Amino acid sequence: MDKKENTTGMMSCPLPISDYDAITMAHGGGGKMMNNLIEKMIMHYLSNNMTSEKHDGAVFNVEGHRLAFTTDSYVVNPVFFPGGNIGELAVYGTVNDLSMCGAKPLYLSLGLILEEGFLIKDLEKIIISIRDACERTGTQIITGDTKVVDKGKGDGIFINTAGIGIVREDINISPSRVEEGDVIIVNGDIGRHGIAIMTTRENLDIESTILSDCAPLNHVVQKLIDAGIGIHCLRDLTRGGLGSSVNEIASQSQYEIEIEEKSIHVLEEVRGVCEILGFDPIYVANEGRFIAIVKKEDAGKTLEILKKEDDGKYASIIGAVKGKNKKGLVTLKNLMGSNRILDMLSGEQLPRIC
Amino acid sequence: MKYLDEYRDSDKAKLLVDAIHKKVTKKWSIMEICGGQTHSIVKYGIDDLISQNINLIHGPGCPVCVTPIEKIDKAIEIASKANVIFCSFGDMLRVPGSNTDLLKLKAVGSDVRIVYSPVDAVQIAKQNPDKEVVFFAVGFETTAPPNAQAVFIAHQQGVMNFSVLVSHVLVPPAIKAILDSKNNLVQGFLAAGHVCTVMGYKEYEEIVSKYKIPIVVTGFEPVDILQGILMCVSQLEEGRHEAENQYSRVVTREGNAKAMEVMYEVFEICERKWRGIGEIKESGFRLKEKYSDYDAELKFGVVNYSVEESGECISGLILQGIKKPVDCPVFGTKCNPEHPFGATMVSTEGACSAYYLYKEKKL
Helix, strand or coil, X not given: CCHHHHHHCCCCCCXXXXXXXXXXXXXXXXXXXXXXXXXXXXXXXXXXXXXCCCCCCEEEEXXXXXXXXXXXXXXXXXXXXXXXXXXXXXXXXXXXXHHHCCEEEEEXXXXXXXXXXXXXXXXXXXXXXXXXXXXXXXXXXEEEEEEEECCCCCCCEEEEEEEEEEECCCCCCCHHHCCCCCEEEECCCCCHHHHHHHHHCCCXXXXXXXXXXXXXXXXXXXXXXXXXXXXXXXXXXXXXXXXHHHHHHHHHHCEEEEEXXXXXXXXXXXXXXXXXXXXXXXXXXXXXXXXXXXXXXXXXXXXXXXXXXCCCCCCEEEEEXXXXXCCCCEEXXXXXXXXXXXXXXXXXXXXXXX | CCCCHHHHCHHHHHHHHHHHHHHCCCCEEEEEXXXXXXXXXXXXXXXXXXXXXXXXXXXXXXXXXXXXXXHHHHHHHHHHCCCEEEEECHHHCCCCCCCCCHHHHHHCCCEEEECCCHHHHHHHHHHCCCCEEEEEEEECCCCHHHHHHHHHHHHHHCCCCEEEEEEXXXXXXXXXXXXXXXXXXXXXXXXXXXHHHHHCCHHHHHHHHHHCCCEEEECCCHHHHHHHHHHHHHHHHHCCCCEEECCCCCCCCCCCHHHHHHHHHHEEEEEEEECCCEEEEEEEEEECHHHHHHEHHHHXXXXXXXXXXXXXXXXXXXXXXXXXXXXXXXECCCEECCECCCHHHHCCCCHHHHHXXXXXXXX
16 A cells, blocks of 8 residues: 555555646646646546546537537736737637537627736736627637636636537547558748747747737638548647647557658748747747648648638648557657657757757 | 868768778777767768778766766756746756756756746846846856856846856867776777867867877867868878867867957866766866855855765766667667666766667667
């Protein structure tokens, strides 16, 4: 029996307490540490037959209807960033999670946690952009909650949204559908959101024109579904970026995935900032990017649809699903033509010394 | 992107790989000094592309890796104090001391901040006159001038609530220590391009003639590194030993005089302990007496510390090229980037960390 259990009479924490006795920022960074926290602590206590799918949302039946349900919290700082604000992000983020389940998003809840002193005019701007984002996505806020915390106990504003969508009976999009030979397609250039946020942080003296890619994905996913594309899996590339999302799918589906570096597009400005900070754009967050894992024969048609989108100029086929692999290996064919491991991000990317 | 794309061009790289193959007739061991070069070599698979006859040894040029554990403990003790704002370059925050690291300290309430320039830390000190602001001045000759500049500015402007915890190290004494070691395997060096941007490569001329060993100042992109290897192998095959400059788009023989001026105004050479290696004579910088008011060790009384390294870690042997990361029994198992045992696993530029990140699952 575990020593700790013996002496305290309590169940020992499944996360090794000696390593982390407090939450660090890396536990929310979208990489290995966050996955460990979810797997070893949250899922350890709360898993059930609905959570085992490990998707962006849960899909379930209610009296003959297939519904998708998801939730997400938004703590972005700064609240207003180049290319968007926390309000539209809170709508698009949840709408996108539903879209990744193949659902048509319908209704959202809105939970606001406001810090004492937050400006009313800023709140109004945020609420207006939430309204506009709902219009753009064809969703409605139908319930909500507002709380205010003491000055210093929040960061201006935190938002939580939950969303419900409906899934067509014939649609089954999930990591478990991934098959050998499937093709992986991304809907545009990567890394813009993370770098747009980074460059506005007050202690980083970089001027740039980079705008967040923050955008809703429900309409484009609907176009893929309507075109009859054989979609096996979809995943938005938020925290942890493309690198972490591909790793999640590889490990959930237990297939090897090979990505080709030269087919991934990164804007010059984004690359420049990444070079200065020592970041790898493959792990930088996006808010309007996703990968579609589709049947090989549908790759061309998928790419054609994605490229027609307003921000889809750089959509491209970036890789393929190889054979079964229990470890969920992801390899990257780099610019020199040799293969290397593309691991999940460990902790947060930190600016390096030199 | 100019100065990057052309140095990541696979066609140019292939030409260089072919040229290296043609040149090499026997086995050679070449050490790349800098962790940034190690990272590129493993990331781009350069070690897999070039001839089996070339053994690339990953050198000690990662400032995060070689900062001694007691210095991290000092940083943690200072950062734990209630009135301190502790500023550091980002990648130092993850490095474990004896019991914890700066990121975990931040998580339990200490004011630990990432800064991108040491001069920003002086600014923070000016904005927070009731706090003590400490900057963790770590690095090789590359970061010494900006770190010196921060102290110089604080001194000039009379900012007395600013100080630095200095752990600077220097490349040439480390090269000499490696060459003087009875276990030395290194037959040629790729010198660190950015260190030479500041220092030039005049100081390597004495080393090449004394030790009869080629040194090629080399950049960090794959084409740079392959060209550096080709230049080094050419010297070895032809029996030459010269200080050559591959990174001529940035580096001059004389270096950056202005940067060196402020560096020597503030710092003086001292003995320095390297994590995984030990004490090396005249291999570091400390603040000059004139700037002792800015010495965080004196200000906070954290002078004498002695810490034992993990007995299972073989980073000292890896840093000398005697062992590869995969030779270590705890590599990738008990020792990994989340739980590093020693120097070469703590930063992404360390050899063990680079192997773990890009090669681990292939093993």
